[in-house]
Amino acid sequence: MEHLLVTGGAGFIGANFVRQARQRYRITVVDKLTYAGNRASLPEGVEFVHGDICEQPLIDELVSAADAVIHFAAESHNDNSLRAPEAFVESNINGTFALLEAVRKHDKRLHHISTDEVFGDLQLDGTDAFTETTAYNPSSPYSATKAGSDHLVRAWVRSFGVRATISNCSNNYGPYQHVEKFIPRQITNILCGAPAKLYGTGAQVRDWIHVDDHNAAVMAILERGRIGETYNIGASLPGDPHVTNKEVIETICELMGGTFEHVADRPGHDQRYTMDATKIRRELGWAPRYTDLRAGLEQTIEWYTHNRWWWEADKAGIERRYAERGQ
Ligand code: NAD
Ligand code: TDX
Numbered sequence: 093m094e095h096l097l098v099t100g101g102a103g104f105i106g107a108n109f110v111r112q113a114r115q116r117y118r119i120t121v122v123d124k125l126t127y128a129g130n131r132a133s134l135p136e137g138v139e140f141v142h143g144d145i146c147e148q149p150l151i152d153e154l155v156s157a158a159d160a161v162i163h164f165a166a167e168s169h170n171d172n173s174l175r176a177p178e179a180f181v182e183s184n185i186n187g188t189f190a191l192l193e194a195v196r197k198h199d200k201r202l203h204h205i206s207t208d209e210v211f212g213d214l215q216l217d218g219t220d221a222f223t224e225t226t227a228y229n230p231s232s233p234y235s236a237t238k239a240g241s242d243h244l245v246r247a248w249v250r251s252f253g254v255r256a257t258i259s260n261c262s263n264n265y266g267p268y269q270h271v272e273k274f275i276p277r278q279i280t281n282i283l284c285g286a287p288a289k290l291y292g293t294g295a296q297v298r299d300w301i302h303v304d305d306h307n308a309a310v311m312a313i314l315e316r317g318r319i320g321e322t323y324n325i326g327a328s329l330p331g332d333p334h335v336t337n338k339e340v341i342e343t344i345c346e347l348m349g350g351t352f353e354h355v356a357d358r359p360g361h362d363q364r365y366t367m368d369a370t371k372i373r374r375e376l377g378w379a380p381r382y383t384d385l386r387a388g389l390e391q392t393i394e395w396y397t398h399n400r401w402w403w404e405a406d407k408a409g410i411e412r413r414y415a416e417r418g419q
Contacts (some may be wrong), residue, residue, distance in 0.1 A: 093117070093159040093160050093201070093314075093315075094117060094118055094159055095118045095119075095120070095157070095158045095159045095160075096113060096117045096118070096119050096120070096158060096159070096160055096161070096162055097120050097122060097154050097155060097157075097158035097159065097160070097161045097162070098110055098113075098119055098120070098121050098122070098124050098161075098162045098164065099121075099123070099145050099162070099164055099165035099187075099191065100123055100129070100145075100163070100164035100165030100166060101119070101121030101122070101123055101130050101134065101138075101140075101164065102121060102123040102125060102129035102130055102131055102133055102140075103123070103129055103130075103133075103164060103165070103168070103270075104128075104168075104264070104266075104268050104269040104270060104273075104303065105164055105205070105208075105264055105303055105307065106121070106123070106162075106164035106165070107133035107268050107398070108131075108267070108268060108303045108304065108307055109134070109162065109164065109307045109310060110134055111135055111263045112304065112307050112308070112311065113162075113307075113311065113419040114135065114138060118139075119138055119139065120131060120139040120140075120141060120154060120157070120158060121134065121138055121139065121140050122141045122143050122145065122150075122154055122165070123139065123140070123141075123142065123143075123165065123206070124142070124143065124183075125142055126146070126167070126179075127270075127406075128167075128168065128169075128270050128272075130268075130402070131353070132361065132402060133195065133268040133402070138269075141154060144183075144187070145163075145165050145183065145187035145188075145190055145191055146182060146183065146186050146187045146190050146191065146221075147179075147190070148194070149190060149191050150197075151190050151194045152193075152194045152197065153361045154194075155194035155195055155197075155198050155200055156190070156194075156197075156198045156200075156409045157199065158200065159200065160200060160201035160202070160203070160314065161191060161194075161195060161200060161201070161202045161203070161315065162203050162205070162310065163188065163191055163202060163204045163205055163334070164205045165183065165187060166180075166183055166184045166187070166205075166237075166238065166241075167179050167180040167183050167184060167237075167392060168234070169205075169270075169272055169273070170209075170232045170233065170234045170235070170358065171272070171358060171414075171417075171419075172234075172272075173232050173233035173234035173237075174232065174233065174255075174358070174359060174360075175271065177233035177237075180233050180234055181233075181237055182239040184215055184234075184237035184238055184240070184241050185237050185240045185241055185244070188241035188244050188245065189244055191316065192244055192245065192254060192256075195248075195254055195255075195256070196248060196252050196254050199255070200255070201255045201256070201314075202245070202254065202255065202256040202257075203256070203257050203258075203259070203310060203314050203317075204241065204242065204245045204256060204257070204258045204259075205219055205259060205260055205261070205310065206238050206241065206242050206259065206260045206261070207238050207260055207261060207262075208222055208227050208260050208261065208262045208263075208299065208324070208326065208365045208367050209230060209231070209232070209234070209238065209362065209365065210230050210233035210238055210239040210242055210260060211226045211227075211228060211229060211230075211260075211365075212228075212229030212230060212231055212235075212362070213231060213362035213363045213364055213365060214364040214365065214366060215363065215364065216295060216296075216297065216334075216363050218362050218364070219331075220366070221330065221366040221367060221368035221369075222260075222324065222325065222365070222366065222367055222368060223368045223370075224260075224322045224323070224324055224371055228242070228243075230265075231360050231361060231362050232362075242258055242322075243361060245258055246258070249319070249320045250320075255319045256319070257313050257314075257317045257318070257319060257320070257322070257323070258321075258322040258323070259309065259310060259313055259322070259323045259324070259325050260322065260323075260324050260325065260362050260367075261301065261306050261309070261324075261325040261326065262298065262299035262301050262325070262326040262327070262328075262365055262366075262367045263298040263299060263300050263301065263365070264299070264300075264301055264302070264306050265300055265301075265302060265303065265388065265389070265392055266302050266303035266304065266388070266391075266392055266395075267303075267395040267396075267399070268303075268402070268404070269359055271305070271403050271406050271407055271410055271414055272406075274298075274337065274340070275340065275344070275389070275392060276392075276396060276403070277289065277410075278340075278341055278344050278345075278350075278352070279344060279348070279392065279393050279396045279397075280396055280403055280407055281350070281411075282329065282344070282348045282349075282350030283344070283348075283396065283397060283400070284407065286411075287350065287351045287352050287353045288334060288341050288344060288345060288350055288351070288352035288353075289352065289353060289355045289414070289419060290337060290338060290341050290352050290353070290354050290355065291337070291355060291356070291357045291358050291361065291419065292354070292356075292357030292358070292361065293338070293354070293357075294336060294337040294338030294341065294354070295336055295337075295338065295363075296336065296337050296361060296363055296364065297335060297336055297337075297363070297364040297365065297366070298335070298340075298364070298365055299325065299326045299327065299328050299335075299365050299366050299367050300335065300385055300388075301326055301327040301338070301380060301382075302327070302380065302381075302382035302388050303327065304381070304382070305324055305325075305327055305380035305381055305382055308342045308378065308381070309323070309325040309376075309378045311371055312324075312372070312376040312377070312378045313372070313376065316376050317376065318375075323369075323371055323372040323375075323376070324367050324368060324369045324371060324372065325367065325369055325372060325378075326366070326367025326368070326369040327369075327380040327382065327383065328366065328367065330368065330370075334364065334366065335385060340389075343385075343386055343389055344389060346391070347386075347389060347390055347393055348393060355414075355418060355419045356417060356418035356419050358419075360364065406409065
């Protein structure tokens with residue numbers, strides 16, 4: 093494998109992946125540049141195609157020229173999926189379908205990036221975690237479309253012998269994440285002199301992982317994963333204490349000298365995600381390098397502080413939309 097086609101490479105995780113993978117591979121990025129895509133997140137010199145993964149002829153041509161496809165492209169924000177779900181069905185389901193047809197036709201390797209949210213949520217006071225065999229039970233339009241895309245990938249593996257793998261990862265944080273998402277929204281609020289905004293009570297739990305750890309796991313699966321398999325990716329270990337949204341926001345406020353306020357809760361808000369990533373640790377020898385969330389947050393705060401040029405143009409519009417919903 094020498095040449096990777098990276099879908100959604102101008103988004104948060106995709107751009108960080110390209111930065112990591114370009115040392116070892118020739119890379120072509122295809123990205124629609126929705127509000128979430130930003131060419132400035134990509135390093136100079138990466139081949140870039142401005143296009144939609146739903147366009148079958150374009151995708152066919154790009155897939156035929158590559159050795160493998162890493163599929164990040166998706167509508168990714170739960171809150172948007174509650175307001176306008178159509179684009180989620182289109183990009184996440186139809187887009188994955190178009191890619192699957194192309195990799196089937198040209199017999200190319202595919203790695204499909206998915207989320208822990210396909211499993212639904214867990215009770216706040218429990219100690220259980222999602223494994224690769226947990227039944228799918230998505231809550232939001234976003235997670236339902238990601239679940240649908242995972243099912244399509246599995247069906248194309250079984251029915252047509254497509255050489256694909258899937259990973260389901262927990263919440264990512266790090267540089268180049270859009271300011272609509274939880275951690276960058278709070279950091280940039282404080283940088284703008286506004287309070288951080290906590291949905292509801294903030295008792296909800298997410299299993300935070302640094303984006304570089306996620307991408308190192310993706311690389312391990314691409315290079316050593318077993319075809320047809322699904323791998324959970326998450327940084328916490330069984331028995332680790334749960335980290336609530338309120339604790340994350342308090343840490344950010346403490347590190348930055350800011351304050352926070354409670355705002356309207358998200359309808360249907362998933363309570364807790366906890367990943368059991370034993371399989372990828374055991375089979376592929378992957379382990380996260382960022383095991384201290386506070387240190388990872390400090391580094392992320394530093395990045396947003398020194399890269400205002402990257403996020404400032406998006407900030408006011410995003411906050412206006414949140415304000416319309418009391419958030
Ligand atoms: P993002 O919203 O930052 O980036 C998505 C990118 O895909 C953007 O550049 C956008 O322009 C592009 N895109 C969207 N629709 C497209 C289309 N039809 N054709 C071509 N390009 C299109 O998202 P992200 O946070 O980087 O997430 C990337 C992937 O990882 C998604 O599949 C998401 O479901 C998954 N994921 C994200 C997280 C997380 O915490 N952010 C966790 C687990 C899994
Ligand atoms: O301002 C906020 N205040 C707040 O309390 C925002 C934007 C969010 N929240 C809460 C909601 C969630 O409990 O923080 C938590 C994280 O919210 P998001 O960043 O919107 O992430 P989440 O909905 O958990 O989904 C994320 O992880 C899984 C990604 O956006 C998905 O793409 C990924 O699949």
